[in-house]
Amino acid sequence: MPVLPRAILFDLDDTLIRAYAQPEEAWRRLLHIFSAHLDAHDAAAIERVRLAIMEEARAFWSEAAAAAKWRLDIPGARRLSVRRGLARLGRPDDALADRIADAFTEMRRKEYRLYPDAHATVDALRAAGVKLALVTNGASTMQREKIERFELGHRFDHIQIEGEFGQGKPEPAVYRHALESLGVAAGDAWMVGDNYEWEVVAPQKLGLCGIWYDPFGAGVPAQASAQPARIIKRLAELVE
Numbered sequence: 001m002p003v004l005p006r007a008i009l010f011d012l013d014d015t016l017i018r019a020y021a022q023p024e025e026a027w028r029r030l031l032h033i034f035s036a037h038l039d040a041h042d043a044a045a046i047e048r049v050r051l052a053i054m055e056e057a058r059a060f061w062s063e064a065a066a067a068a069k070w071r072l073d074i075p076g077a078r079r080l081s082v083r084r085g086l087a088r089l090g091r092p093d094d095a096l097a098d099r100i101a102d103a104f105t106e107m108r109r110k111e112y113r114l115y116p117d118a119h120a121t122v123d124a125l126r127a128a129g130v131k132l133a134l135v136t137n138g139a140s141t142m143q144r145e146k147i148e149r150f151e152l153g154h155r156f157d158h159i160q161i162e163g164e165f166g167q168g169k170p171e172p173a174v175y176r177h178a179l180e181s182l183g184v185a186a187g188d189a190w191m192v193g194d195n196y197e198w199e200v201v202a203p204q205k206l207g208l209c210g211i212w213y214d215p216f217g218a219g220v221p222a223q224a225s226a227q228p229a230r231i232i233k234r235l236a237e238l239v240e
């Protein structure tokens with residue numbers, strides 16, 4: 001077992017479970033199902049719709065205050081992105097947009113997958129005496145459903161969900177509360193996750209080590225204001 005900290009804070013979505021990563025392919029698949037309703041009869045037409053929706057979603061999520069609010073209602077946020085995407089293409093249809101958005105939400109939910117080494121890694125860390133917290137943004141119901149479905153609840157000493165705690169990453173209070181709950185100082189803790197801002201930049205400002213989970217090899221963002229203490233491509237690297 002390598003040198004380990006006293007405590008590790010884990011992210012949930014796209015760290016322990018695969019949830020929202022690589023949305024391009026998922027949107028292509030979903031929009032193909034709606035191609036007749038969208039008058040999108042070839043790949044290029046479907047691609048135009050996908051780009052319009054994803055560009056609206058990007059604009060939408062790039063505003064910090066709006067993002068913090070909509071993180072608690074992802075299905076609602078999707079409806080808005082699709083409505084705006086169809087409007088951008090000059091064919092507004094809110095009823096169709098909502099059907100498409102809801103179908104995407106359901107498709108994604110069905111396709112959530114536990115990363116294959118997640119349970120073994122977390123259990124090995126726990127067996128080695130590391131205190132563990134799960135620190136996740138999002139609504140209580142949605143996140144609790146994932147925690148139950150993937151048998152994660154009993155594996156952590158502390159579970160902190162944005163919708164229950166009242167604040168989400170990257171607010172400093174989020175990390176401080178998790179550390180307090182575990183009874184561990186920032187300098188004795190790692191934060192592990194896939195979101196560069198939430199799991200590297202923000203926690204490192206507080207003195208935690210940010211371990212960036214980069215399973216697809218995206219590489220450190222060009223404009224990054226901080227370097228991660230470590231980059232891992234598989235969770236099991238933490239215990240090897």
Ligand SMILES: [Mg+2]
Pocket residue numbers: 011012013014015193194195
């Ligand atoms: Mg994540």
